[in-house]
Amino acid sequence: MSIWKEIAEQQDPNDVPMCFACGRDNEIGLKLEFHQDGESVEAEFTPGEQHQGWPGVVHGGIICTMLDEVIGYAAGFQGLYAVTARMDVQYKKPAMVGKSLRLSARVSSVSGRDVKSEGEIRDEDGTLVAAAQAELRIIKTK
Amino acid sequence: MKEWQGPPLRDIDLNSYTMCFACGRDNPFGLKLEVKRDGDTVRTEFTPEEHHQGWPGVVHGGILNTILDEVMAWAAIHQGLFCVTVRMEVRIKNTPLVGQRYLASARVTTHRKRLVEAESEITLEDGTTIAEGKATMYIVEQD
Numbered sequence: 609m610s611i612w613k614e615i616a617e618q619q620d621p622n623d624v625p626m627c628f629a630c631g632r633d634n635e636i637g638l639k640l641e642f643h644q645d646g647e648s649v650e651a652e653f654t655p656g657e658q659h660q661g662w663p664g665v666v667h668g669g670i671i672c673t674m675l676d677e678v679i680g681y682a683a684g685f686q687g688l689y690a691v692t693a694r695m696d697v698q699y700k701k702p703a704m705v706g707k708s709l710r711l712s713a714r715v716s717s718v719s720g721r722d723v724k725s726e727g728e729i730r731d732e733d734g735t736l737v738a739a740a741q742a743e744l745r746i747i748k749t750k
Numbered sequence: 751m752k753e754w755q756g757p758p759l760r761d762i763d764l765n766s767y768t769m770c771f772a773c774g775r776d777n778p779f780g781l782k783l784e785v786k787r788d789g790d791t792v793r794t795e796f797t798p799e800e801h802h803q804g805w806p807g808v809v810h811g812g813i814l815n816t817i818l819d820e821v822m823a824w825a826a827i828h829q830g831l832f833c834v835t836v837r838m839e840v841r842i843k844n845t846p847l848v849g850q851r852y853l854a855s856a857r858v859t860t861h862r863k864r865l866v867e868a869e870s871e872i873t874l875e876d877g878t879t880i881a882e883g884k885a886t887m888y889i890v891e892q893d
Contacts, residue, residue, distance in 0.1 A: 611845060615805050626800055628810040634801050636779040658779040659771055661823070665756040667771040668823075668835045669816020676811040680804075691804075692811045696839045702755050747805075 612691070616748040621689040629677035638673065640711070642681045647714050649682045654708040666703035671729065674711050675740040679727040682713040687750030690723050695742040703729070703737045721746045759832035760891045772820035781816065783854075785824040792824045793855045798848050809846035814872060818883030821856035822868035829858055830893030831866055837886040843879045851875055856883075864889045 625633040630640045638659075642651045653674060661667035676692055683690045703709060713727030723744040729737040768776035773783045781802075783794045796817060804810035819835055826833045846852065856870035870883040 611807055611847065615808075619806060624804070624806065626806065627804050628802055629804065629812060636801050657769060658777055661770050661772065661820075662756050662759060662834070663762065663767060663769070665834075667816065668819040668838065669772055669812060672815035672819065672838070672840075673810065673812020676815065677804075691808070691845075692842060694839070694841045695811065695815070696837070697815075698837050699835055702834065704755065 612747045616689075621684060621748060629673050630681075638670075638677075640674065640677055642678065642685070644685050645712075648712050649678060649685050649714070651678060651681075651711045652708055653711065655703065655705055657705055660705050664705050666705060668699060671699065671703060671738050672697055672740075674709070674729060675713075675727045675738060676742070678711040678713040679725040679740060679742045680744065682715050682725045682727070683723045683744055683746075686715055688715070688718065688723055688746050689748040689750075690744035690746045693743050693745050695740055697738060697740040699738045700736045701731070703731065708732055709737065754834065754890050756834075756890075758891065760893070764827070772816050773824075781813070783817065783820055785821060787828050791855050791857045792821050792828060793853065794821055795851060795853050797851045798846070800848055803848050807848050809848055811840075811842060814842065814846060814881045815840050815883070817852075817854050817872060818856070818870045818881060819885065821854050822870045822883065822885045822887065825856040825858050825868050825870075826866050826887055826889075829861070831858075831861065831887075831889050832891045833866055833887035833889050835885050836865075836888045838883060839885075840881060840883045842881050846872070846880045852880060
């Protein structure tokens with residue numbers, strides 16, 4: 609059995625305590641908490657020193673992790689539990705350690721098992737830090 | 751990325767800076783990647799554990815992205831180009847399971863003026879492609 613079939617059949621998609629991005633029990637994870645605001649899904653996160661690449665600057669991979677997650681949650685909040693197949697990320701401005709970031713995403717289209725979703729990260733001033741567009745494949749629907 | 755607000759990159763002693771999330775050997779949360787040069791290519795390897803997962807048993811896309819971003823940055827550093835990523839495209843080709851050993855590699859494909867383009871991939875030991883990345887990086891400083 610493929611792992612996706614196993615996850616679809618056995619996993620409560622709202623209970624992933626070891627997820628690196630959102631798992632409440634993952635000691636090294638980001639522990640992101642998402643909430644819905646209309647069609648948008650949002651979260652806030654303040655990166656620490658452990659999330660840097662260049663000194664004082666948040667690692668591009670952590671930015672990607674936040675975007676991948678908020679994009680996935682935008683689909684999940686519509687009952688479309690999915691896995692990312694492709695993501696395009698544009699970095700607009702360095703994110704600095706210790707400065708809070710606001711994440712948001714929304715689903716832009718659904719076609720069969722394919723979902724397109726867009727996400728962005730802004731800093732405290734509302735300035736765009738990074739944006740992403742992703743294509744996801746649905747593994748389970750509510 | 752016109753307004754770089756980080757530190758002067760060439761002043762960083764890359765042997766003693768150990769807090770990078772991807773490659774810092776003293777970052778308790780980090781991946782501790784050891785990136786090695788092999789001609790024009792850079793290579794690393796990583797065996798993800800449970801706390802690197804997204805869906806149970808499957809490596810988080812963000813961890814794959816982190817590895818790809820890191821090896822592409824090092825491919826540029828080895829050419830004396832200290833960069834930040836401005837655009838990255840990642841395609842996940844096969845499901846990355848936790849606990850398997852993954853090989854990652856990257857190389858610079860083009861370099862003109864202040865921009866560098868690089869390609870990268872993550873494979874299994876048997877050569878199966880797991881993820882492919884392409885990045886455009888902005889040169890903050892160069893040797």
